[in-house]
Amino acid sequence: MIEELDAIDLEILRLLQIDESMTNQQIGDVVFRSAATVYARIVRMTKMGVIVGRVIVLDAEKLNLTFKAHIFICIYGYSFEKRAQFKLDALRIKGISEVVYYGGVPQIGLNVITKNMKTFVAIEKKISMMPEIRSIHSCLILDHVKNQNGFSF
Template identity: 35%
Template sequence: MEKKLDRIDISILKLLQGDNSRPHKQIAGVLNRSTTTISDRINKLKTEGYILTSVAVLSRRKLKQEVLAYIHLKLSHCSDEIINTFKEDISRIKEVCECCAITGEYNMKLKIVTTDNTSFSSIQRNIANIKNVQALESYVVLDDIITDTGFFF
């Protein structure tokens, strides 16, 4: 049975989601708890799978990754075998940052980050040539409006 998070755990998660580099001592001060209590709770949240990993959010523009695009694609069938083969094939393309199964006309959504339009065009052709990809539609991002990596809970 999964335990219910208490108010302190939720507060810790919200603070870490905003800035994961925040020292435990600072979180302890904000929440009026001891540093040991905060460290123990964070370790428990990791062990229980609430915190999956800690990452730095990078500036794609500073790193000359100028093109952010989404590709919606349709697989010919959604059998386990076809989906597993697709997962293997798509995971080999390093510019694919995310791949989600979705509902609607298309059944997969990909997030692509790359250097320029020429590179994106090549990636798009490679994806179109993956076995069982029936159709795809691309959307190039013109402006980042909201880029929050967290979510509300």
């Protein structure tokens, strides 16, 4: 699919990842194309499935969500169905932001973002009480470097 995208498309994607609120005219000024051309390219990339949605990036500190941790768990019966059901159940717990499956090991990772240690312990307790949990361990994140501007081309 990347073969169908030219340098202008990739630059439009890069700009949208940096600031989704840029207008078509602003993007056009950067890529030396009209707003109508930029719009048409965005619509085409959306129809292609390259653009699947747009999000707003929130400031976790201003929302008092500064406590980050990972919980690693093993569940009984690591089948696709069990993992899918666990994912649905886990994402219903406030504070769990992501469920990650690892290849090569029957383990699931949960990324947690919450207010403090007390709320983290409550989340960890909810997880440990789930009947399919075989083992659980966690680690706290002391520092986190993340590229919030998406993919590099």
